[in-house]
Amino acid sequence: MNINLKYIPNVILPLLFAAFCLVSLPAFSQTGHNHDHSGHNHNHDKGHQQQPARDKDTHPADHGDHGPCPHEEVGQFDAGATAFHHIADANVYSIGPLSIPLPCILYSKDDGVAMFSSGKLGIGHHQTGHKAYKGYVLYHGNIMRVNDNSFPKDLVEPVCFGYKMKKDAKGHDKKVPTAIYHGKTYDLDANSTFLGSLVGGGITSFHDFSITKNVMSMILMLLFCLWLFTAVARSYKRREGQAPSGLQSLIEPVFVFIQDEVAKPFLGPKWEKYLPFLMSLFFFILALNLFGQIPFFGGSNPTGNISVTFVLAIITFLVVSFSGNAHYWEHVFWMPGVPAWVKTILTPVEVMGLFIKPLTLMLRLFANITAGHIVISIFVSLIFIFGNDGATVYTGKALGASVASILLGLFMMAIELLVAFLQAFVFTILTASYIGAAVEEPHHH
């Protein structure tokens, strides 16, 4: 086996590039500005159901340690919404029971740039804050903005939360969170209109460039990869000609596998040029996949976030497009050797193919990782479904369900471990095959 391990140090530079691209990814997920400035009466909410209005919640005795805010109405346990909430991004990093504040970098057209730690908003129960600063509040781990200029811009408390039902563009009822401050109810804007769902983006009144927990995890994994590969590269220099040991033995089989099974067969004679890129992709995705599986640590899910896989696919698209030779582009736009009328069909299909390739790369990684996490969340939710919507978890049914959900969850996590490797491999092998097609030299007959 021809081992070319001198390429390991070359992995570092593309990793840095990838890191730069990924850290800038929040910019992709927020666009636009909401022109719906509501300067009218906020006491007259059009929606029917608003603040918590259950009888037992209005009793002061029931407030307990929830401060001055009334008990937030939970409603019926929604397993789907819970699962989506747990795989979504957040402005708070959670390690076990600890909630670690993260830096928020926010921009709104009215107030300009605001930079502060999310701890300033007071991280409480369910990662919901009780303070507001510059009109920003923390609700279920996410920064939201009070879209109203009459709201005080200094650090104010206490801020409570409720919700109201609002009709969206298609006439569906949508739960919109509201902030309650000094008896007045204010509408809240999420950092994206799809908050709590899988996809970022959408039009709101502010842009969020924060170091969210996904970005934090990516930075951590980037530093880890940098450390790992510099350590391995150093030991190759130090122990030249000797058998590998320690970390070398961990990395070498995987590295050689990607080199011999992916890079060489697909890229032909030019494999050395693209090896650092392929290795960076593989190890970065693998690290993120595995890190996203650790329960209770970070709870972040970077490769299950479509913005992350979007940026990874964009990088692949750019590399393929800039590597493409004349032969490749000729086959895209003007396929030689077929009649002209076939070309009129073939060219649009090939041009669509240019964009469908990175699109499926993006969706495949995102959907595989997301699906695994959702299934685990739903298995855990079984406990609460059988425990009467979370009201009583100490029933026989709930205990039985917890045994089942632990076993099923363990089984799913074992499968996800396989999927983590498989999807990193698939992403790399497909990228290699796309690049291979783009750099292939014409056959001479």
Add this chain to the structure above:
Amino acid sequence: MTGTLAALGAGLAVIGAGIGIGNIGSKAMEAIARQPEAVGDIRANMILMAALIEGAALIAIILAFFVK
């Protein structure tokens, strides 16, 4: 109503992808049985082909997510 239709469509796409990936798997097993020395190449190509088919099914599923 459109949501139900979208879910049915996603299910149909998954059936198609399942048949496709099943075919790949069965043919790959036959090929490995016939030529055990080529197992590495066959496995890599099998995964590649399965991933390409999966891509088509994923597009259908994501579309079903958006049609509500």
